[in-house]
Amino acid sequence: MILSETDVATRVVRWQASHGRNHLPWQQTRDPYKVWLSEIMLQQTQVSTVLGYYARFLERFPDVRALAAAPQDDVMALWSGLGYYSRARNLHRCAQTVVNEHGGKFPRSAQVLATLPGIGRSTAGAIAAFCFSERTPILDANVRRVLTRVLGFDADLALSRNERTLWLHAQSLLPSVDLDTAMPRYTQGLMDLGASLCTPRNPACPQCPLQTLCAAHREGEPERYPVRTRTLKRRSESWWLLVLQDPVGRVWLSRRPAVGIWAGLYCVPVFPLRSDVSVFLDGAGPISGQTMEEGAPFLHVLTHRDLHLHPFIVRQYGQAAPDDGGAWFTAAQFGALGLPAPIRKLLAGL
Numbered sequence: 001m002i003l004s005e006t007d008v009a010t011r012v013v014r015w016q017a018s019h020g021r022n023h024l025p026w027q028q029t030r031d032p033y034k035v036w037l038s039e040i041m042l043q044q045t046q047v048s049t050v051l052g053y054y055a056r057f058l059e060r061f062p063d064v065r066a067l068a069a070a071p072q073d074d075v076m077a078l079w080s081g082l083g084y085y086s087r088a089r090n091l092h093r094c095a096q097t098v099v100n101e102h103g104g105k106f107p108r109s110a111q112v113l114a115t116l117p118g119i120g121r122s123t124a125g126a127i128a129a130f131c132f133s134e135r136t137p138i139l140d141a142n143v144r145r146v147l148t149r150v151l152g153f154d155a156d157l158a159l160s161r162n163e164r165t166l167w168l169h170a171q172s173l174l175p176s177v178d179l180d181t182a183m184p185r186y187t188q189g190l191m192d193l194g195a196s197l198c199t200p201r202n203p204a205c206p207q208c209p210l211q212t213l214c215a216a217h218r219e220g221e222p223e224r225y226p227v228r229t230r231t232l233k234r235r236s237e238s239w240w241l242l243v244l245q246d247p248v249g250r251v252w253l254s255r256r257p258a259v260g261i262w263a264g265l266y267c268v269p270v271f272p273l274r275s276d277v278s279v280f281l282d283g284a285g286p287i288s289g290q291t292m293e294e295g296a297p298f299l300h301v302l303t304h305r306d307l308h309l310h311p312f313i314v315r316q317y318g319q320a321a322p323d324d325g326g327a328w329f330t331a332a333q334f335g336a337l338g339l340p341a342p343i344r345k346l347l348a349g350l
Helices: 005-019 032-041 047-060 064-069 072-079 086-102 121-132 141-151 160-172 179-196 215-219 274-284 341-348
Strands: 235-244 251-255 291-294 298-301 305-315 327-329
Touching (some): 032 047, 032 121, 121 179, 141 215, 235 341, 274 305
Antiparallel strands (some): 251 327, 298 305
C-alpha cells in the first residue's frame, strides 16, 4: 500500500485532537524557550518525572536570558536527579548561544535550530513544528517506532543511509494544508501514539487510528519494528564512595571530570577498589575520635551501565584532604551544588 500525507496526517491530527495529550504545560504555549526546555528534559525521561523539574526551571529561569546569565553550577544543581547531565550543560551553552549570537531569540527554522548546542535534528524539528508550524519532520524514538511499523520499513536503522531514507519518508507524510494548526497537532499526535498505543511491547493496535494503513499490523508482527541490529551492551562497575566528614560536619566534595559518568558534577571521592580506600586512609594516618563505617552497597542503574556503589563513611576526619581540587562543604552549601542523585541521597542520610 502506498501511503500519502492525506492518509496518515489527517488521521493523526483528528485522533490527537480527541484522544492525544493536550493538558501538558508546554502544550499551552508557542514560546520556543519553554518548548525547547521541555523537549530537552523529555529526552529519555518520562513525562511524570519532567513535570516538576520543568516548573522549577521556569520559576528560577523564566526566559532564555535568565538561563544564559546563571552560573553553570546553579543550572546543574537544579537539574540534579534528572540524569543525563550532558543535557544540562548543553542547555546552558545553548541559552548563551541564543543570547550572544541570535539576540535572545530562537531561530525559526529547524535547519538553524539544529546548529545550536544540544539540539539534534529531531528536537529542532519539534521546536520548529510546535512554535512556528514549519513543515518539518521529527524522528524521536516513539515516532520512529510508529512510522517504521506503519510503513513496514524493515531496513536496518543501525546504518546511516537507512536512517536518512526514513527521514525522507517522514517528510513525505507531513501535513500540507492548514499548517498553523496541523503541524503542531500532527507532531504531537505521532509522539502520543508512540507513548500510549504503539508501544514497544503489546501495542494496542485496535485503538490506533492508523491500524488499517499499518503494514506491521497486516503482517501480524508489529514488535519486530523498528529494526536495529547494533545495540550497546550493558556493563557493570563497582565504585567505592569515600564520604569524609570533618569534625564540624562538613563533607569533602570535588568536581567530576568533564567527560564520563556524572561529568562536571560534584561528588565524594570515588575509588575503583575497596583496597584503594584502605591505602588512602592508611596514608592519612589514624586520629583520635575518628569513626569508620561501611554502608550497605546499593545499585544505581544508568542507560547502559549498572553502578554497584559501596559507601565508606569516615566521621571526625581530621587528616590531610584528598589532592583532587575539592573543598569542604556544609550541608547548606552542598545542597545548592549539582550532585548526582545517589550522592545527594547518600549525603542526606548522614
